[in-house]
Amino acid sequence: MTTNTSPRISIIIPAYNTSQYIGEALDSVFAQSFTDYEVIVINDGSPDTPELERVLEPYQPRIRYLKKENGGLASARNAGLRVSRGEIIVMLDSDDYWLPDYLEKQVASLTSAPDVAVSYTNAMLFGDSPLAGKDFMTLFPSEGDVTFASMLEEKVHVMGTCMVKREVIFDMGLYDETLRASEDFDLWLRVAHKGWKIVYLREPLFMYRRRAGCLSEDQAFFWKNVGKVFDKIERTMELAPRERRVFEERRRFMRARLALYEGKQAFFAGDTKTAISSLTEANNYIKSPKLSVAVGVLRVAPRLALSLYEARDRFIYKKDTKA
Numbered sequence: 001m002t003t004n005t006s007p008r009i010s011i012i013i014p015a016y017n018t019s020q021y022i023g024e025a026l027d028s029v030f031a032q033s034f035t036d037y038e039v040i041v042i043n044d045g046s047p048d049t050p051e052l053e054r055v056l057e058p059y060q061p062r063i064r065y066l067k068k069e070n071g072g073l074a075s076a077r078n079a080g081l082r083v084s085r086g087e088i089i090v091m092l093d094s095d096d097y098w099l100p101d102y103l104e105k106q107v108a109s110l111t112s113a114p115d116v117a118v119s120y121t122n123a124m125l126f127g128d129s130p131l132a133g134k135d136f137m138t139l140f141p142s143e144g145d146v147t148f149a150s151m152l153e154e155k156v157h158v159m160g161t162c163m164v165k166r167e168v169i170f171d172m173g174l175y176d177e178t179l180r181a182s183e184d185f186d187l188w189l190r191v192a193h194k195g196w197k198i199v200y201l202r203e204p205l206f207m208y209r210r211r212a213g214c215l216s217e218d219q220a221f222f223w224k225n226v227g228k229v230f231d232k233i234e235r236t237m238e239l240a241p242r243e244r245r246v247f248e249e250r251r252r253f254m255r256a257r258l259a260l261y262e263g264k265q266a267f268f269a270g271d272t273k274t275a276i277s278s279l280t281e282a283n284n285y286i287k288s289p290k291l292s293v294a295v296g297v298l299r300v301a302p303r304l305a306l307s308l309y310e311a312r313d314r315f316i317y318k319k320d321t322k323a
Contacts, residue, residue, distance in 0.1 A: 009037035009103065010086030010166075013094050014076035016044045019052040021095035021209065026059050028097035028206075034104040039063040040080040041094075045070025074175035074183035081174055090163045091184075095209045096123075102205040106163040109201055117168040117196035118188065120159040121205040129210030136208060146198035149246045151189055158198060160184040161206060168196055176232070181225035186232065193237060220265055223258035230254060256285035272298060 011029055015022055022041070029039055041063050046052055049067075056065060068079055077091060088110065092098065102121070109119040123136040131139060140157035150156045162184070172190050175183045192198055230251050233239075239247055263278030276298050283291045 005085075007036055007038040007086045009034075009088045009090055009107070009163075010080070010084035011037050011039045011090045011092055012042070012077055012080035012084065013039065013092050014042045014044050014073055014080070015052055015094045016046045016070070016073075016076070017048050018094040019046075019048045019055050022052065023055050023059075025092060025094050025097045026056075026063070028099070028102075029092070030062065031100050032098065032103045033101050034107060037090075037103065038084070038086060040084060041065050042076045042080045043067040044072070044076035044079075071177060072180050072183075074177045074179055077183075078174045078177060081169065084166070087166050088163060089166055089169055091161055092206075093161060093209075095211065096161060096207055098206045099204075103163075105201060105203070105205060109199055110163050110165065112199070113197065115197045116165075116199050117191055118158070118162050118164045118198040119200065120162045120198070121201040122203055123159065123161070123206050123208035124204045125208050125210055127209040127211055131210060135204050137202060142200050142202075146188075146192060146200065148189055148192040149243055151185070151192060152246050152250045156200070158184070158188045158200075159208075161208070162188075164191075179225060179228060181222060182229050185226065186229045189229070189233070220258065220261040223254060223261060226254050227258060252285055256282045260286070260291075267298070 013022070013025060013029075026039070026041075029037075039062060041056065043049060043052060043066065045068060056063070064083065066079060066083065068076070071079075081089065088107065090103070090106070106119050106121065109121075110116055125131045125134050125136060125139075136157070136159065140154075142156040142158075144150060144155060146156045146158060151158065168191060169187070172187060172194070176186050177183075179186055188198060230247070233247060259278045260282035263275045263282060266272075266274035266278060276295055279291060279295050279298070283295065
C-alpha cells in the first residue's frame with residue numbers, strides 16, 4: 001500500500017453483515033501487484049459490528065475505517081467517495097475478492113485512452129449458487145461497445161465492481177442514494193449518456209460471490225428497482241429518437257418481468273387473485289403458452305396448480321439425486 005499523501009487509487013469497501021468474508025477481500029487487496037492505493041472500509045450500520053471490528057483489527061494500520069448509520073450500498077459508497085483521495089476509484093464488495101493482477105490490468109485498461117471513464121472485467125462466480133464455477137460474461141454477455149442503448153438492451157452488463165476516474169463519478173453527482181438496488185446500473189447509464197466511454201476486459205480478474213437470500217437473488221425486488229431507474233430516466237434525460245425507441249421497448253420488458261416475479265410470489269403466498277392478475281399482465285408481453293396454461297389452471301383450480309408445482313419439484317429433486 002502506498003505511503004504517499006495522495007494515492008493513485010482509492011479502494012472503497014462497504015461492509016454490511018459480511019464479517020465472515022471481508023478478511024478474504026482485504027487479503028486480496030494487499031496481495032495486488034499494483035500498490036499505489038488507499039483502502040477505505042465503510043461500516044454501513046452493520047448488525048455484526050463487534051465481529052466485523054474484531055476481524056478488521058489486524059488490518060487497522062493499513063485501512064481507513066468509517067462507521068455510519070445504515071443507508072444502503074449507494075450511501076456507503078458515497079461516504080467512502082467523499083473522504084477518498086485517489087484520482088481513480090475502485091469499488092469492491094466485502095464478500096468478493098480480486099486476483100493479484102486485478103488493479104494492474106484495470107489501470108492499464110482505464111488509462112488506454114483519454115475518453116475512457118470506466119473499466120470493468122469478467123468475473124468467476126462462486127459460493128452458494130447453481131451458477132458457481134461459471135464466468136459472469138458467459139451468463140451475462142458483454143458484446144460490442146458499451147452505450148446507453150446497449151446497456152438498456154442488455155447487450156452489455158457493466159459490473160458493479162468497476163474502476164472509474166474520480167472526475168467522472170463526481171461530475172455525475174455520485175451514486176443515487178434513493179435507490180436501494182441497481183444504483184450502479186443508474187450511474188453507468190448516466191456516464192454513458194453523458195458521452196464517456198466504458199470499456200471491459202474479458203479476462204476473469206475477480207471472484208464474485210453468490211449468496212442464497214441476498215438481495216440480488218430476489219428477482220421481484222431487483223426488477224422493482226430497475227423500474228425506478230427507468231422512471232428516473234423518463235424524468236431527467238432527453239433521449240435521442242433511437243434511445244427513446246429502445247427505452248420504451250425495454251420498459252415494457254421490465255414491467256413484464258416484474259409482473260412475472262410478483263405473480264410467482266403471490267402464487268406461493270396463496271394470493272390467487274394477485275397471482276392471476278400479475279401473471280396475466282406478464283403474459284400480455286411474454287406470450288408464453290406454458291404461462292397461459294398455468295394462469296388457466298390457477299383460475300379454475302388454484303390448489304391443483306400448487307400441487308402440480310410441488311410434484312414437479314419432487315421429480316426434479318429425485319432426478320438430481322440419482323444423477
